[in-house]
Amino acid sequence: MTQLILAISGSRQANLPPATLRRMVGPGLMVAVGYMDPGNWATDIAGGAGFGYRLLAVVVFASVLAMGFQVLVARLALATGEDLASLTRRHLPTPLAKVAWLAGEAAILATALAELVGGGIALKLLLGLPLPLGVVLTAIGTISVLAVSRLRSGAHEQLVSALVAVVALAFLLLLVEIGPDWGAAAQGVAQTGTALADPKGLMIALGIVGATLMPHNLYLHGSEIARRAQGLDDAARIDALRVTRNDTLVSLTLAMAINGAIMIVAAASFAGGANVSSLDGAYSAMRDQLGPLAAIAFGVALYAAGQSSAITGVMAGSALTRGFRGDAGSERLRGIMTRLAAVSIALAFMARRGVGDPDGLLVLSQVVLGLALPFALVPLTWLACRGTLMGRLALSGFAKAALIAATTLIVLLDLNLVAACF
Numbered sequence: 001m002t003q004l005i006l007a008i009s010g011s012r013q014a015n016l017p018p019a020t021l022r023r024m025v026g027p028g029l030m031v032a033v034g035y036m037d038p039g040n041w042a043t044d045i046a047g048g049a050g051f052g053y054r055l056l057a058v059v060v061f062a063s064v065l066a067m068g069f070q071v072l073v074a075r076l077a078l079a080t081g082e083d084l085a086s087l088t089r090r091h092l093p094t095p096l097a098k099v100a101w102l103a104g105e106a107a108i109l110a111t112a113l114a115e116l117v118g119g120g121i122a123l124k125l126l127l128g129l130p131l132p133l134g135v136v137l138t139a140i141g142t143i144s145v146l147a148v149s150r151l152r153s154g155a156h157e158q159l160v161s162a163l164v165a166v167v168a169l170a171f172l173l174l175l176v177e178i179g180p181d182w183g184a185a186a187q188g189v190a191q192t193g194t195a196l197a198d199p200k201g202l203m204i205a206l207g208i209v210g211a212t213l214m215p216h217n218l219y220l221h222g223s224e225i226a227r228r229a230q231g232l233d234d235a236a237r238i239d240a241l242r243v244t245r246n247d248t249l250v251s252l253t254l255a256m257a258i259n260g261a262i263m264i265v266a267a268a269s270f271a272g273g274a275n276v277s278s279l280d281g282a283y284s285a286m287r288d289q290l291g292p293l294a295a296i297a298f299g300v301a302l303y304a305a306g307q308s309s310a311i312t313g314v315m316a317g318s319a320l321t322r323g324f325r326g327d328a329g330s331e332r333l334r335g336i337m338t339r340l341a342a343v344s345i346a347l348a349f350m351a352r353r354g355v356g357d358p359d360g361l362l363v364l365s366q367v368v369l370g371l372a373l374p375f376a377l378v379p380l381t382w383l384a385c386r387g388t389l390m391g392r393l394a395l396s397g398f399a400k401a402a403l404i405a406a407t408t409l410i411v412l413l414d415l416n417l418v419a420a421c422f
Contacts, residue, residue: 020232024243027224028251030312031070031217033160035063035255036167037111037309038118038279039369041302042362043207044259045282048266050204053188054195056263058205062212063256065406067249069213069380072403073222074244076384078229078237079393083222085323088379091389101324103375107215108317110368112342115142115310117361118279120346122303125283126296131358135346138303139339142310146335163308168254170301171261177294180268188267203420207366210414212259214369215376216316221248223319234392241393280358314338370414381407 047055077083082090085104089097119138123129129137145159195201229240270285279302287295314335321334349361381403387394395403 020236020240021243023228024225024240025247027074027221027228027244028070028247028249029164029254030160030224030315031221031248032251032255033164033305033308033312034111034214034217034220035066035212035252036164036258036305037114038121038302038306039114039211039362039366040208040259041118041262041279041305043204043211043366044262045266045270045279047201047204047208048263048268049270049282051195051198051201052267053185053264054191055201055205055208056185056260057189057192058196058208059259059263060256062209063252063259065209065410066213066217067252068403068406069377070217070221070248070252071245072384073218073380074225074248075241075393076380076390077222077225078232078241078244079390081226081229083219083226083319083323084376084380084383085219085223085320086326087323087383087389089324091383092379097324100375100379101320103372104215104219104320104324105317107369107372107376108313108320109338109341109345110365110372111214111216111309111313111316112338113345114362114365115306115313116339116342116346117358117365118306119303119310121279121358122299122306125280126299126303132347132350135343138306138310139343142307142314142339143336145307145311146314160308160311163304163311164254166304167258167301167308170297170304171258171265173297174265174290174294175261177290178265178268180264185264185267206413206416206420209410210370210373211366213373213377213410215372216313216320218376218380219320219323220312220316223316223323238392278358373414374411377407377411 044059047058073084076087080087085101088100092100116135116138119141120129120131120134123134123137124131127134196205225244229237232240265286266282269289270282283295283298286298317334317338346361349364350358353360383389384395384403385400
């Protein structure tokens with residue numbers, strides 16, 4: 001994929017040597033996995049099962065909005081040489097910066113919770129393990145993978161790439177097996193308004209938007225770009241922006257395609273049939289209608305998606321701490337502590353409400369992410385609109401107006417989703 005992005009960007013960047021060009025490719029894929037986590041799966045499956053292809057346009061809309069904000073945070077990092085967390089700490093009043101930090105930490109924990117629950121569900125479906133044991137084993141697996149990846153430079157990116165490839169291949173196989181009616185899919189996109197007119201359809205659409213743009217992706221992306229751009233002069237940073245923009249767009253287009261495939265699989269397999277409202281139900285219905293191999297592919301993809309998101313979640317946590325505190329500390333220790341906290345929350349939830357509703361934990365994680373998002377998105381918008389801070393990469397007047405409108409829209413949609421969950 002690196003060669004594809006470099007080819008799109010133009011093979012000759014006068015101000016960037018080849019090694020630097022290659023170094024600027026990769027952060028886009030690292031954040032793209034956050035757009036395929038189990039929380040996204042839950043909303044995509046609910047949309048496909050309940051409304052067929054009519055909410056596919058919402059997946060595209062949410063993904064395009066996310067692309068814009070991820071490119072923006074990369075632009076901010078290249079313009080300033082700093083990541084979003086450190087800029088928030090330096091430019092916002094201390095009390096507000098601390099609130100933003102706490103909200104970011106809550107988002108990291110919520111993301112870890114969704115990943116562990118998704119992995120636990122996958123192990124339950126594939127191996128028949130009790131859900132609490134699956135959650136614990138998923139946490140151990142994540143920590144083990146992180147420990148091994150520290151022994152080799154670039155191993156994080158390679159692991160994430162491999163896991164994303166597993167997810168993509170699994171859904172490609174499912175699409176081939178199902179053979180969706182693409183004409184019906186096109187008609188469904190044209191009928192998006194009818195789905196949004198239904199209160200349940202509107203709620204799922206809000207869930208898709210709310211599960212797409214997540215705070216930890218903004219912090220991680222800015223941190224990775226700022227780190228890789230160290231030592232570049234102003235002219236080189238402009239060239240680097242072209243490369244990072246294309247890296248982001250290509251990677252998030254892949255994430256959008258996978259989310260679209262999840263909804264298409266659900267629409268082609270479940271729409272008008274069994275009532276599928278959970279990952280468990282989707283697996284069972286798929287096994288009954290398409291056979292055990294299709295169900296296994298679904299379960300493996302779910303586990304791979306959760307683990308890839310877990311790796312980048314730990315990296316995002318380190319970026320958050322480094323930016324707000326100035327010292328990232330031990331990434332491994334942080335990963336262990338976050339997973340212990342998430343496992344404790346998951347086990348306490350299951351002890352109180354039983355193991356029959358694991359998707360309730362996914363809903364809880366999305367609510368927390370929804371509450372945390374404005375504390376990252378609003379500072380990002382405020383900082384990016386400051387011409388003195390952005391320098392040669394300052395936004396135009398139209399771009400600023402569009403940014404403010406998009407931020408307002410996403411925050412309102414997200415708060416609507418949170419309010420509806422209570």
